[in-house]
């Protein structure tokens with residue numbers, strides 16, 4: 590036969606390239622998914638931040654309304670004081686006013702705390718917004734990069750596949766059949782393995798002298814007993 594294994598070696602070199610391009614084509618969408626995910630997460634953080642500010646502001650508003658309500662109540666009680674007839678009644682209302690004033694002074698402290706919380710959240714807005722902007726800029730950059738890469742890879746892959754078809758057409762059909770079946774099961778796209786020092790370099794299994802003789806005869810394909818790659822000599 591003679592030419593069989595040489596043709597397969599040629600095909601093997603092309604298939605390694607095909608596999609490399611196919612991996613690159615798979616990697617592109619993966620990178621896009623990564624940046625899209627990061628961007629969505631940043632948007633979610635930003636939305637949560639805005640919500641937190643709104644909630645904190647509501648808390649301030651609630652407490653301020655509460656304060657004003659009590660102040661109005663105090664005012665009303667002060668007016669009432671002028672119309673009071675008995676000392677007992679007077680003392681009761683005075684007591685009530687003191688209680689409300691004490692409540693309000695606590696409330697004023699709480700309002701200051703709540704305003705402080707709003708301010709702290711707002712101070713963080715710049716950081717969160719610039720983080721989001723940076724992530725989106727990165728996403729735009731990578732998307733353009735990936736799209737450019739993908740179209741380049743698709744072009745190269747088409748050329749390599751064309752070359753492959755030409756080479757495959759010159760391979761003995763039964764050899765090609767066997768080769769392609771083995772190729773399908775190999776993640777590294779290597780269906781051939783060189784024999785050096787009487788060892789298969791696909792898996793390091795030793796090759797018997799009988800097998801070596803068969804390989805040298807070059808009339809049929811000899812497969813490695815361990816990794817089932819097609820063996821050849823340099």
Ligand SMILES: [Zn+2]
Nearest residue numbers: 789792813816
């Ligand atoms: Zn092997």
